[in-house]
Amino acid sequence: MTDKNSIKETKKVFIFDDNLEILELCTEILEDIGCEVKTSPSTNSVEQQVADYMPHLILMDNWLPDISGIEATRLLKSNDALKNIPVLYFSANSNISALAEQAGADDYLAKPFDLDLFETTVKKYTGI
Secondary structure, three states: OOOHHHOOOOOEEEEEOOOHHHHHHHHHHHHHOOOEEEEEOOOOOHHHHHHHHOOOEEEEOOOOOOOOHHHHHHHHHOOOOOOOOOEEEEEOOOOHHHHHHHHOOOEEEEOOOOHHHHHHHHHHHHOO
8 A cells, every 4th residue: 555645756857959859869868757747849839838738846947938947037037927937047158147046047057067966956846
């Protein structure tokens, strides 16, 4: 007999990045730590994409087709149904902390990222 409290909910992570290699690498790392992953190379209809999946965490690149990571994050954070989902700004920009703050993101990870820091940060925000 399994105790209902011991069954862990699979944590869902949504990654917005137009670099397919980054998407593949991050998906592999996140699946290894038990996450379910959805990716999108575009922020087109970002609110609808996120609402359809309802992730526990969003990784948002800065440079994206359609609308920038800053605008996409602002849209998510101004949507009452989505604003409590943590957004990690995820970029190779040298001023990533300023960009994350400008976007209203909850935190940021600089690319290239340290794998241990990546896992630790994701675990912090998903409660794994």
